[in-house]
Amino acid sequence: MSYPVAIAVSSVQAALNDSQWDALIIVASSFTAVTELQQEIDAAAAVDHRIGKETVLLLSGKAPGQRLVLSPTGPLDRDYDDVRGFYDAAKQGISQAKAAGAKSPALYVIAPDSDAYQYAAEVAYLGACQALWQPLEGREARGEATIEPVIAIGVIAVSEQQASYMSAVEAGKRVARDLCGTEPERMAPRRFADYCVETFAGTDVQVSVETKVDVLQKEYPLLMAVARCSLQVDRHKPAVIRLEYQGEGQIEHTLLFAGKGLVYDTGGADLKIGGGMAGMSRDKGGAAAVAGFLKTVAVLKPKGLKIIAEIGAVRNSIGADAFVPDEIITSHAGVRVRIGNTDAEGRLVLADLLSHLREDAKTAVNPTLYSIATLTGHAARAVGPYTALVENGAARRIGLSADLAMTGDLWADPSEISRSRREDFSFIKGRTSADDLLSCNNAPSSVTPRGHQFPMAFLVAAAGLDQHALNTEQPLPYCHIDIAGSGVDGGDWQHGKPSAAPVAALAAYYCL
Known part of the structure; x- marks a missing residue:
């Protein structure tokens, strides 16, 4: 590259x-x-x-x-x-x-x-x-x-130091653009994984890739519900990619990232119609941003920082074996999730990734969790070309989103801050004794009140992060980053260049 x-x-x-x-x-x-x-x-x-x-x-x-x-x-x-x-x-x-x-x-x-x-x-x-x-x-x-x-x-x-830094940021942004902006066969799930392996070869970022279907079905049940129909085609089978970096010296901060890597999203049984499927090869922008940030980290080698990232590279296909609304699937965290709409697949992938990262965070030094995704059309409607940040109570207490947004303003990588509210958690509560959570309603997020805020509540509950809220013995700061509005130039998801948001903001916040 x-x-x-x-x-x-x-x-x-x-x-x-x-x-x-x-x-x-x-x-x-x-x-x-x-x-x-x-x-x-x-x-x-x-x-x-x-x-x-x-x-x-x-x-x-x-x-x-x-x-x-x-x-x-x-x-x-x-x-x-x-x-x-x-x-x-x-x-x-x-x-x-x-x-x-x-x-x-x-x-x-x-x-x-x-x-x-x-x-x-x-x-x-x-x-x-x-x-x-x-x-x-x-x-x-x-x-x-x-x-x-x-x-x-x-x-x-x-200075030469400034030039080296900006080159490192661009290296990460280029990885993010390549992964996000490449068509769905060239960047099918396991080819996405191959790109990551090649990108981080010879660096301090360790890459492991899980492709065994039986292991994925056990460890990532929500993710595999999304991937279920893709199992019929070998090249479309899913992969979970784990990236790990440990800087020199005593670790002072641990970052844990979950990246939504929908290499193609047909909508599944709730099929995208009316031209809405075009551009859905870019639904992997969150995973791309995670890998891009790690690339910048690999070049800069910041001391005292540990990073663990999990990327779910999955295709949401349509066919006889596609998962459908009304199914109830138990998440990795043991939460029974009723499917409300199969086109709300990204939060299912992220929930299982976050559940694994939650286990890592329990023993980590000063942990902060993030999810990054092109998650909702509502984010694009609500905040336009800006990244939407939705944080939990532990993150709000330390001013995480405010600081990240301020940093992004200085680096042309701006964000808007959204609050997580009680209505969001009420919205995703289970409706019967058979289920604990509802993944989504059956209307587009863009016409649903609080359509980019309530998915964060779902992620908290489905991943078990509600056990680590502000008033618990081990609160875990968590911020959900929705780049549906900021992920491409001009909002053109079919032809626009991927923006690599929020790589520049994250790099400046954690590596400068």
Whole structure:
């Protein structure tokens, strides 16, 4: 896997004098303080009124490769402006440079002296890489050099340490995009596992893969209900992938992640109709984000941190052996779950993963649990392009979601915080003496009140995490992360580029 690595460049003048670079991209709210090129910029602005209003490519005798790209962020001083202005402008700028033939552009970011923009250069680099990424199967079919010719990005006025960090984050985001954005046969469950094995080979992240059907049926009964119909096709059979990292020194914090890896979701017996199935190869975005974060960790090797992750790579198929509503299935935690809708399959997969991680957390040092999933259409409706965070009482007591959201704001990886309420737990209570929980109602989450909050309540109860609530002897902080709205650019689940949310936020929160 190759990607445009970040290389620290000391100054604009250094970039102008170095033949390694073949374009200069300037990202700023205005272009009135570029001393080395100000005369050329002013002369161009006198005849081209687009400058400062939209991204333009100029022929410049001074710029590397004679290519000068000016990409404006727009205003940065309004109450609602944030660092995404640099992210978006860098995407536009790098696209212009690439189209002009540049393969190693230098990037100069002029940001306000404000805490809100302290990582503007790093964010701009990550935005540029987002624009440059092309699907894995496209790179395999046509060659990486053909469709991803940009091999390096010189980032001006950052340290080598900053450049190394942003490259590590991009390595993780690329893994997340590859896993999320690849079509369902190329990234069928066990090929998803193979990608993880290859990605972490030779790193400090240990990978184990469970594919034995009898073991999975015993240990992950809810997950295997979802996978049941896929067992008829060998290449669609499920896998549980466990990733483990232990940093050097005394462990101070343990993170435990469950990732929803629905490599394809037909909806099962509650079949997706009316074109709703298109794009469901991206229903593995949560699992992809978990693997992507671990990739960044593998590169950075943070000390004192232990991470255990379980990914459920599963296909929700339709056929004679598909599970159906009204079935009652006992979870790994011993909870009897009545199926309300087979298209609410992701929470079933996550519940068994979380139950296993709960057992790990009991003996872990300072544990925090997460689930990450493209779980509900309601999250996208409720918070738009933002990640939705729903935490339990133990996590709220330590301000987990608030801190994570604040970090994400600084890294163009923003979140909205949702509260878990008593109505959510009432909603998922069993309706008869035969069942303990109801997995879902039979209406789409997008038209169900609290449609992205009540699934978190289900996960807590089905995984046994209600035994570790705030008022218990061993409270376990837990946060559910729903990326249904933030997981792809522009909300286009069929054709949009995966965003790799929330890899940047998690990396900054735990590795900086």
